[in-house]
Amino acid sequence: MTLKFPIRAGLxxxxxxxxxxxxxxxxxAQDAAAGxxxxxxxxxxxxKGDNAWMLVSTVLVLxxxxxxxxxxxxxxxxxxxxxxxxxxxFYCVCIVSLIWVIYGYSLTFTGGSAYIGGxxxxxxxxxxxxxxxxxxxxxxNISEIVYLCFQMTxxxxxxALIIGAFAERFKFSALALFIPxxxxxxxxxxxHMVWYWAGPDAIDTAxxxxxxxxxxxxxxxxxEALDAVLADAGQIFSWGAIDFAGGxxxxxxxxxxxxxxxxxxxxxxxxGKELMTPHSLTLTMVGASLLWVGWFGxxxxxxLEATGLAGLAMLNTFVATAAAAMSWxxxxxxxxxxxxxxxxxxxxxxxxxxxxxxxxxxxAMGAIVLGLVxxxxxxxxxxxxxxxxxxxxxxxxxGVHCVGGIVGAIGTGILVNPALGGTGIYDYVAGKVAxxxxxxxxxxxxxxxxxxxxxxxxxxxxxxKVVDVLIGLRPxxxxxxxxxxxTDHGERAYTM
Amino acid sequence: MKIVxxxxxxxKLDEVRDALTGIGVHGMTVTEVKGYGRQKGHTEIYRxxxxxxxxxxxxxxxxxxxxxxxxxxxxxxxSAAKTGQIGDGKIFVFSLDNAxxxxxxxxxxxxx
Numbered sequence: 001m002t003l004k005f006p007i008r009a010g011l012x013x014x015x016x017x018x019x020x021x022x023x024x025x026x027x028x029a030q031d032a033a034a035g036x037x038x039x040x041x042x043x044x045x046x047x048k049g050d051n052a053w054m055l056v057s058t059v060l061v062l063x064x065x066x067x068x069x070x071x072x073x074x075x076x077x078x079x080x081x082x083x084x085x086x087x088x089x090f091y092c093v094c095i096v097s098l099i100w101v102i103y104g105y106s107l108t109f110t111g112g113s114a115y116i117g118g119x120x121x122x123x124x125x126x127x128x129x130x131x132x133x134x135x136x137x138x139x140x141n142i143s144e145i146v147y148l149c150f151q152m153t154x155x156x157x158x159x160a161l162i163i164g165a166f167a168e169r170f171k172f173s174a175l176a177l178f179i180p181x182x183x184x185x186x187x188x189x190x191x192h193m194v195w196y197w198a199g200p201d202a203i204d205t206a207x208x209x210x211x212x213x214x215x216x217x218x219x220x221x222x223x224e225a226l227d228a229v230l231a232d233a234g235q236i237f238s239w240g241a242i243d244f245a246g247g248x249x250x251x252x253x254x255x256x257x258x259x260x261x262x263x264x265x266x267x268x269x270x271x272g273k274e275l276m277t278p279h280s281l282t283l284t285m286v287g288a289s290l291l292w293v294g295w296f297g298x299x300x301x302x303x304l305e306a307t308g309l310a311g312l313a314m315l316n317t318f319v320a321t322a323a324a325a326m327s328w329x330x331x332x333x334x335x336x337x338x339x340x341x342x343x344x345x346x347x348x349x350x351x352x353x354x355x356x357x358x359x360x361x362x363x364a365m366g367a368i369v370l371g372l373v374x375x376x377x378x379x380x381x382x383x384x385x386x387x388x389x390x391x392x393x394x395x396x397x398x399g400v401h402c403v404g405g406i407v408g409a410i411g412t413g414i415l416v417n418p419a420l421g422g423t424g425i426y427d428y429v430a431g432k433v434a435x436x437x438x439x440x441x442x443x444x445x446x447x448x449x450x451x452x453x454x455x456x457x458x459x460x461x462x463x464x465k466v467v468d469v470l471i472g473l474r475p476x477x478x479x480x481x482x483x484x485x486x487t488d489h490g491e492r493a494y495t496m
Numbered sequence: 497m498k499i500v501x502x503x504x505x506x507x508k509l510d511e512v513r514d515a516l517t518g519i520g521v522h523g524m525t526v527t528e529v530k531g532y533g534r535q536k537g538h539t540e541i542y543r544x545x546x547x548x549x550x551x552x553x554x555x556x557x558x559x560x561x562x563x564x565x566x567x568x569x570x571x572x573x574x575s576a577a578k579t580g581q582i583g584d585g586k587i588f589v590f591s592l593d594n595a596x597x598x599x600x601x602x603x604x605x606x607x608x
Binding site for chain 2: 275276277278336338340342343346382383384386387396
């Protein structure tokens, strides 16, 4: 959803015509605000088709988390911790949904500073079924309630991704406190920095006002107004980093928080000495497949409109995923001697992560290359690097989500190049696709990645320490040995 | 009376059962077990983690027979469970002091 600048003939035409102060698109011209002068913007309209697609996308993203992610992780756990993993994921969804409507949406999607929004929409103040939210096209809005529900599912899945890193050794009571703190101090600011902007309509209006200004004083005022609109955006957005569906906010953010957690919580008791084999790769495969299905809501839904660009995001979500699954599996076949199912589904998830920022920017052939690369890079990190450094990232949250997210973020900066089949980046002020510059774009991408690593890495470390002091992170060794299903939840996954 | 305990390959269970039924042994107790002897285990790899799995799944069967039936029983199990490959399993014979059929209270040979 972030920084996606669709190239639409209608929009291009509109911007050109804007110079003549004429609104050409009959779709919204009929609603043009009355009597406010020739530069007045049309009142954006809500398209039922877009709304319908976003309603569907929202529940698809929920499907990614429950049961998709829950089963993907749960199958990797030992059977004595199955319910613990499922409970952690389910808790994330429920608690974050509540926090989101109380103050999360407001902190993320209202203006304030470049780093965090304000409380203007706390408790969803002022939001009604008639409220509108911007998409990426001038004049085309969706219902704000649909938009906030869609964004709610992103806020819910991100902390749920983290729990895989410290799974099988993290107290439920510690998680109950950690998750609300983490979304408040890490996720909402990150999402604000990447996704908050004034929207195409505000920019379009300011551009038209500038074009309409006749004397120098009016031009100066209009230019200041345009600058203010452009400055009303998150820090990473302002840097020009592009991230179609949240590779930075969701995956790098969760991945580095997971690594920090795995390091601070410590290894599972018996790690490296005892058998810690996944208890059900069947469920892991079912979960990964549900992740893939749900990811179409995540990526194609991030287009916010049911257009051909949503189709491009869908196509890339097919091919990058398939390519990464194949590259992980064949690389493992060559190195380890056998093509494993776990390797194929892990590669698929790595491909989904990498294509997330690139989904609406890369061409399909570029997405295949991205997938082939990320499968091998993530395999290397989940095996060679992890074993060499000895950290216990139980389900490879860092190796897949953070590393895959970084490959995706930088890859997006390269593959968006129209010369490589990418869409280019739309410049709303100029009203056309901007010239692509490799160095500028890759540096912007790297700055976004670095700020995310620092913000989430340090922020998460502080929050783990706070929770450790208040209630402690780990269960006792005896409880860990018995399994968290019984000791934390008083129930068993399987009774045979 | 004797207890004949045999550790066999899991897929041989039905053949062993048929062979024992064929010589008049009715009833047995079967347990899924793990273990190793001369047969080597295998390696499992989950992402980067390699595990040498030396305990292999086997089936343990236990039958109680009269002393006169022991040789026939051992021979039936041996011929039915044999593949000639390493890992076919082993048979152990124990002495059995008493037996009681719970429903009727019958003892020893009548309880078998």
